Amino acid sequence: MYFLSVCCQVVYMIPAVLTLLVGLNPLVTGSCIWKTVSAAHVLFCLLWAAGLACSLLLRAQHNILHEEEGRELSGLVIIIAWMSLCHSSSKNPVVGRVQLLLAIVISLFPFILWVYVYINKEMRSSWPTHCKTVI
Incomplete structure (x- = not known):
């Protein structure tokens, strides 16, 4: 179980570092190393997501x-979408606006999903006790 926990942390840490690099230097997306790590991570996330979906x-x-x-x-779907946006960044202003809109939607998705789950009384009624007392 500990291995799975560490693995999950690494899966989220890699895109965080790649995104930080993009924030510090947007031209890093043209680097062969950045593109290779990003593509490999997206492929890994796609395979893991497929396994989870089957499960x-x-x-x-x-x-x-x-x-x-x-x-x-x-979480994996968010990573895949976010890294795909970073990987396919472009200098075309129209494409840039669409990417910005998608980035905003991806960034707000976890918050919107949390609000939906919190407001939905039917979903809240089946929560375990420790989840009901957190908020």
Whole structure:
């Protein structure tokens, strides 16, 4: 279980570092090393997401957000979308505006999803006790 926890932290740390590099120097996306690491990570996330999706289809009992795999799948989808945006950055102003809009949506998605889950009383009623007392 500890290995899985460390693995999850690394999966989120790699895109964070790659995105930090883009923030510090946007031209880094043209680097062969950056593109290779980014593409390899997106491929790894796609494979992991496919495995989680199959697992959820086979044994999900509740809403997928109640399952640990469902929450992890959501995180992987965000990583894949975000890294794809960074990987395909362009100097075309129209494409840049679309990418900016997508970046805003991706950034706000976890907050919007949290608000939806928190407001949805049916979903909240099936939470474990420790989740009900957190907020």
